[in-house]
Amino acid sequence: GENVEQHPSTLSVQEGDSAVIKCTYSDSASNYFPWYKQELGKGPQLIIDIRSNVGEKKDQRIAVTLNKTAKHFSLHITETQPEDSAVYFCAASMNYGGSQGNLIFGKGTKLSVKP
Amino acid sequence: EAQVTQNPRYLITVTGKKLTVTCSQNMNHEYMSWYRQDPGLGLRQIYYSMNVEVTDKGDVPEGYKVSRKEKRNFPLILESPSPNQTSLYFCASSPGHVVEQYFGPGTRLTVT
Numbered sequence: 001g002e003n004v005e006q007h008p009s010t011l012s013v014q015e016g017d018s019a020v021i022k023c024t025y026s027d028s029a030s031n032y033f034p035w036y037k038q039e040l041g042k043g044p045q046l047i048i049d050i051r052s053n054v055g056e057k058k059d060q061r062i063a064v065t066l067n068k069t070a071k072h073f074s075l076h077i078t079e080t081q082p083e084d085s086a087v088y089f090c091a092a093s094m095n096y097g098g099s100q101g102n103l104i105f106g107k108g109t110k111l112s113v114k115p
Numbered sequence: 116e117a118q119v120t121q122n123p124r125y126l127i128t129v130t131g132k133k134l135t136v137t138c139s140q141n142m143n144h145e146y147m148s149w150y151r152q153d154p155g156l157g158l159r160q161i162y163y164s165m166n167v168e169v170t171d172k173g174d175v176p177e178g179y180k181v182s183r184k185e186k187r188n189f190p191l192i193l194e195s196p197s198p199n200q201t202s203l204y205f206c207a208s209s210p211g212h213v214v215e216q217y218f219g220p221g222t223r224l225t226v227t
Contacts, residue, residue: 006157009155034215036218041220041221042220042221043119043205043207043218043219043220043221044158044205044218045218046215046216049215089157089158102148102160102163102173103160103216104174105150105157105158105159106157107155107156107157108157108158
C-alpha cells in the first residue's frame with residue numbers, strides 16, 4: 001500500500017524566514033495531496049491541497065509543489081509568523097482499481113517560529 | 116456552526132472496561148472516519164464509513180468497532196480496552212471521499 005515519508009520531524013525558524021517541509025510517497029497512483037495544520041489541543045485543519053494534474057498551488061504565504069516523477073511534494077511557508085507554529089501533516093490518497101483510497105498521513109513536522 | 120463534536124474529550128479507564136467515544140457532525144457529510152494519533156506515528160486510520168450502514172477497516176482496526184446507523188453519528192467502541200489503546204483519537208467527516216476532511220477536537224484516552 002501507500003507509504004508517506006515526511007521530513008523534517010521538527011523545524012525551528014526565525015520569524016520572517018521561510019519554512020519548507022517535504023514529503024515523499026511510494027505509489028505513483030496517488031493523485032491527491034493535502035496538507036493539514038494542527039494547533040495545540042485541536043484537531044488537524046486543511047490548509048492547502050493539490051491534485052496530480054497541477055504542479056504548484058499558492059494561497060497567500062503558503063504554497064505546495066508537486067513533482068510526480070520524483071514522487072515528492074513540499075509545503076512552503078514564507079514570511080513565517082509565530083502563529084504558524086504548529087504540527088503540519090502531509091497526506092496522500094491513492095487511486096487503485098478505479099476507486100479512490102483513504103488518506104495516508106505522514107508522521108508530522110513540528111514547526112516552531114521564534115519571535 | 117458547522118462542526119464535528121466528540122465526547123468525552125478526556126477519559127481515563129481500566130483494562131477491559133467497555134467504552135464508547137461518540138462522534139457527531141452537523142454538516143450532512145456522507146464520509147466519516149476515526150484516526151488515532153500517537154507520538155512519532157502521525158495519524159493512523161482505524162475505521163471509516165462511506166455512508167449509513169457502510170463501514171470498513173482502516174490501517175489499525177484491531178480492538179475497535181464502529182457503527183453508522185445515522186448519517187450524523189459514528190461512534191467508536193472499545194469492547195475490551197488495553198493499555199496499547201492509550202492514544203489521542205480524532206473523528207473526521209467530509210462531504211466526499213477525497214476532499215477536505217473536518218476533524219473533531221480529539222479525545223484523549225488513557226487505559227491503565
